[in-house]
Amino acid sequence: MRTSVRRAHPRPRPFATAGLAAAALAMLSLAACSGSGEGEGVRKEGAASVQPSGPGTASLPPESAKSPQAGSAPQGKPGAQKGGPAGATPHGAQRTGTTTHDPYAPENRAPCTAANTKVVAAPLPRPLNHMLLTVTNTGSKMCDLKGYPAVKFEGAQSVPPVMENTKPQAVTSLPPGGKGYAAVILSAGDGSGGEGRTANSLEVGFEGSDRMARAALPADGVHIDDSLRVTYWVSTMEDALS
Secondary structure: OOOOOOOOOOOHHHHHHHHHHHHHHHHHHHHHHHHHHHHHHHHHHHHHHHHHHHHHOOOOHHHOOOOOOOOOOOOOHHHHHHHHOOOOOOOOHHHHHHHHOOOOHHEEEEEEOOOOOOEEEEEEOOOOEEEEEEEOOOOOOEEEEOOOOOOEEOOOOOOOOOOOHHHOOOOEOOOOOEEEEEEEEEEOOOOOOOOOOOEOOOEOOOOOOEEEEEOOOOOOOEOOOOOOOEEOEEOOEEEEEE
């Protein structure tokens, strides 16, 4: 008697069925992305390259929030010029500011007079019969010491002449506190200037001004004669006495 044997088919394992289902879903997702998904992915990549959003990178503002173009003057701020740096002053104001601090500018100069100077007279032992005049600018502007001193001793009817060979090549100009010099030849050493006399007071005038500055003399005065003469105003003591 033949005995029949029934073979039982093995049951499918649960995890194999789930794996097949997941693989099928993945294939469907790839098929769906192959159409509209590709274009969207490319578009997103392009936007990121133009407007990065990583840490430390500022995003571009919208059109309504952009600041005014560089060089345009802000509203309500006078003095700012279009096309120039913010807060720049007009051209005329800059020119005025430059010349204000330039001591050689015409508006910052004045002639030297008795009103803006101090004069000191000092008789010298050498050269013989010479006296040195020192004028100091006591004003706040550059002053021009033009010509030569108008020296007037006590009782004199006129001022002595100038020695033309002492004329400088340019006008002597004194900054505030600066000094200029001139020499006075009081008398002739050989007696050719006459008998002479003693003068106890002195006034010094400046070219272009009628006002005289007083300069003190020694208590016993100075001896002068008819050979009295002066030099031009110069910038150094050595030039005045040479």
